[in-house]
Amino acid sequence: MIPEVKVRRKEFEIFDAKEIQELLDSCEYGVLSLVDLNNKPYSVPISFFYYENNIYFHSATNGKKIDIIKKNPYACFVAVKPYSFLPSYFKNEKVACFAGQAYASVYFEGKINEINDKAKKCEYLDNLMKKYQPEGGYDPIEYENVNYAKTIENVVLFQLKTSYVSAKFKFEQHRSHENNKNLISKLRSRGSKIDEETIKMIEKFL
Template sequence: MFKKMRRIDKKMKKEKAIKILKNSEYGVLSTIGENKYCYGVPLNYVVMENSIYFHSAKEGHKIDNLKFNKKVSFCVVKNQKPIPEKLTTAYESVVVFGKAEFVEGEEKRDALMALTKKFAPNHMEKGKESIKKEFD
């Protein structure tokens, strides 16, 4: 279904890839629209079990694309370090492919709480209030 990785010597173990995904702060979600153009947008996210969750406005380019085609890729890059003398950059990256779904109810509430805990741990009460408003 997908092409084999060209630089197989750079392939990391699944456990390390999951650790990078869980510990990174943002990644780029790539979608495709009706016009057949790709659209990549940086997003913060949280990993819960075997899923990646994003929060988003209810409309916009990304949402239009997801309604057209649920297939996505998501890329995270971490630990970038330029190596000028070799004219290169060292980094770790993870690219995943999947299908995006819009979630509601408890799953949405849990994802929003996890995002709050990850990105605003000192503001959990404010996060809970904001989440409550979203469900009212």
């Protein structure tokens, strides 16, 4: 079950767990935000995978990120998938305010826990590889494998156990059906690959 979800613009709000899972599976990285030892914000891009409503990521055994997490494990995380930029002249040839960006995003808040169990650590690191290298081409990650044992000891695996999630899919849902049909026509004429992907998302939410 997805935790509490809130979005200010309700027309962009997404509750569907499958949509959220598919988005996060397709995002190559996200940004983890922490509060450092001097009470200042610190953000870092990370590779990750999403499983059972939580975010998993790995790290070296030392460094600024590790130092902060040890002192303050509370964090937020955001992943965004950009779609087409929608120029103002697609809607109005005189007013710049009509320009916009289509995108899908998910924002999380929660507490970071370290995964110490070796079997779980291997399982989750293997899941991370399956996300980024689904074609395989490597031996499964197992602690008993001498090729992995030392590496596993030198990698820290974290779980961001989420307490709050906000999913926002912005595909012109606030515009009329007629306006979006016109927008789709212009995107199709422009004809880039990202435009075709954007068209599919706009049509999904018509």
